[in-house]
Amino acid sequence: MNSQQNCPGTVLITGTTSGVGLYAAQSLLKRGWRVITANRSTARAEEAAAKLGLALQNPEKLLHIKMDLSDLNSVRDGVKNLLTKLDAPLDAIVCNAAVYLPRLKSPRRSAQGYEISMATNHFGHFLLIQLLLDNLRSSPRSSWKSNSWGLESARLVMLGTVTANYKELGGKIPIPAPADLGSLAGFEEGFLDPISMANGKRFKPGKAYKDSKLCNMITIQELYKRFRGSPIVYSSLYPGCVANTKLFRNTPKIFQWLFPWFQRLITGGFVSMELAGDRVAQVVSDPEFCISGVHWSWGNRQRKNRIQFSQKLSDRIMAPNRSKRVWELSMKLVGLEEKS
Numbered sequence: 001m002n003s004q005q006n007c008p009g010t011v012l013i014t015g016t017t018s019g020v021g022l023y024a025a026q027s028l029l030k031r032g033w034r035v036i037t038a039n040r041s042t043a044r045a046e047e048a049a050a051k052l053g054l055a056l057q058n059p060e061k062l063l064h065i066k067m068d069l070s071d072l073n074s075v076r077d078g079v080k081n082l083l084t085k086l087d088a089p090l091d092a093i094v095c096n097a098a099v100y101l102p103r104l105k106s107p108r109r110s111a112q113g114y115e116i117s118m119a120t121n122h123f124g125h126f127l128l129i130q131l132l133l134d135n136l137r138s139s140p141r142s143s144w145k146s147n148s149w150g151l152e153s154a155r156l157v158m159l160g161t162v163t164a165n166y167k168e169l170g171g172k173i174p175i176p177a178p179a180d181l182g183s184l185a186g187f188e189e190g191f192l193d194p195i196s197m198a199n200g201k202r203f204k205p206g207k208a209y210k211d212s213k214l215c216n217m218i219t220i221q222e223l224y225k226r227f228r229g230s231p232i233v234y235s236s237l238y239p240g241c242v243a244n245t246k247l248f249r250n251t252p253k254i255f256q257w258l259f260p261w262f263q264r265l266i267t268g269g270f271v272s273m274e275l276a277g278d279r280v281a282q283v284v285s286d287p288e289f290c291i292s293g294v295h296w297s298w299g300n301r302q303r304k305n306r307i308q309f310s311q312k313l314s315d316r317i318m319a320p321n322r323s324k325r326v327w328e329l330s331m332k333l334v335g336l337e338e339k340s
């Protein structure tokens with residue numbers, strides 16, 4: 001498929017039943033990419049894609065595979081299945097799927113017994129990346145051009161967020177608490193019941209989401225540090241506040257009604273799903289995003305024709321000892337050995 005004219009490559013994207021992931025798939029298909037989606041329900045992924053006419057327009061360029069990111073066994077099975085279906089290496093991976101469950105009274109547990117937001121948003125993607133890194137490295141899209149890997153590199157893209165970046169105002173919101181992994185005591189102690197937070201402290205469901213996104217952003221920075229010379233471009237992005245996606249389905253109904261309105265009229269931060277999806281596709285595809293280790297943003301207040309910039313990240317993401325330890329503990333908690 002990659003060898004076909006006008007096909008820049010094959011991209012795997014997680015979580016496309018709705019929201020940013022669905023519209024990113026649409027934008028990538030429009031740009032000619034072959035898109036493989038990973039979802040816990042392939043039927044719902046097909047249904048969502050059909051509603052946008054994606055399957056009709058691109059019958060040979062869209063494939064759905066089953067993968068429940070909250071379950072490490074399902075991630076392993078999904079990757080095995082994926083590898084049997086590929087006739088060439090992947091050219092890009094987009095880690096997009098996530099859950100946000102701010103109203104849980106007590107921790108919900110994954111198949112492996114981990115708190116569900118961290119399990120889905122971080123551990124599932126962390127394992128997926130580890131299992132597919134070698135495959136992505138062999139993408140023919142990356143070729144050595146005089147002193148760099150060229151602009152059409154293989155790319156690994158992570159959805160980050162403003163609320164996980166303490167450097168930005170949105171990352172300092174004290175309700176329920178800013179993202180902070182503390183001493184990592186919860187991870188160090190095995191992250192199983194009764195532990196539910198990375199810092200080992202009391203369960204705060206809204207913070208559990210922010211912490212998991214903090215781990216996502218740390219993962220990109222740590223990949224960049226560890227594999228700086230590799231042909232893969234590692235990036236994260238904040239697509240803007242897409243205040244009307246299903247991500248907010250667990251928030252109170254009044255919040256779901258007011259939040260998009262507030263973001264549109266008061267903060268000016270509102271971004272449509274189409275624009276957010278297109279921003280993801282730009283980071284995957286466009287030459288100007290071929291800089292590794294960058295967290296891309298278009299700012300919090302949306303302005304017409306504003307272009308992307310490299311957003312500064314807090315020490316909670318960048319501190320080398322911390323990110324190294326998050327990596328080591330994540331390897332252990334997903335059941336992998338560090339390669340020496």
Ligand SMILES: NC(=O)c1ccc[n+]([C@@H]2O[C@H](COP(=O)([O-])OP(=O)(O)OC[C@H]3O[C@@H](n4cnc5c(N)ncnc54)[C@H](OP(=O)(O)O)[C@@H]3O)[C@@H](O)[C@H]2O)c1
Pocket residue numbers: 014015016017018019020021038039040041044067068069070071095096097098099120159160161162213238239240241242243244245246247248
């Ligand atoms: N919305 C925003 O304002 C915003 C801002 C910054 C960053 N983001 C990030 O953007 C990404 C997409 O969020 P969104 O707003 O588009 O939310 P969304 O509409 O709820 O989409 C989330 C996707 O993740 C999937 N998913 C959830 N749990 C899964 C699991 N266990 N296994 C596989 N897939 C699973 C969902 O599928 P199901 O139908 O199976 O649940 C859905 O397809 C997230 O990473 C989020 O953190 C969003």
